Amino acid sequence: MADLSVSKTHEAGTRNVDRELEQVREQAAAEKEKCERLSLDLSTLQSERTTQDQRIFELREEVAELRDNNLRLSRTVREAEVQLSAVLSSPGWKLIRAYRT
Secondary structure, three states: OHHHHHHHHHHHHHHHHHHHHHHHHHHHHHHHHHHHHHHHHHHHHHHHHHHHHHHHHHHHHHHHHHHHHHHHHHHHHHHHHHHHHHHHOOHHHHHHHHHHO
């Protein structure tokens, strides 16, 4: 009878261990799944960062080109203003203005 009691206690303990082991396996599987999702998210973010870094590089190049163009246009405006000033102060323009008034 004592052997039967020990055997039942042993079986109950084994079932408890089996249940706990199954719970640990389920938790491990859930954690593995979570790690895989996070890994995929990280890969996506790294890819997006690479794309954004490339876009930043392109935008910086575009800004440099626009600055150069702005400087060139500013010089052109100054040159045009000098030419306009020369025309407006010329004797020929003064004659035209006198004729028109």
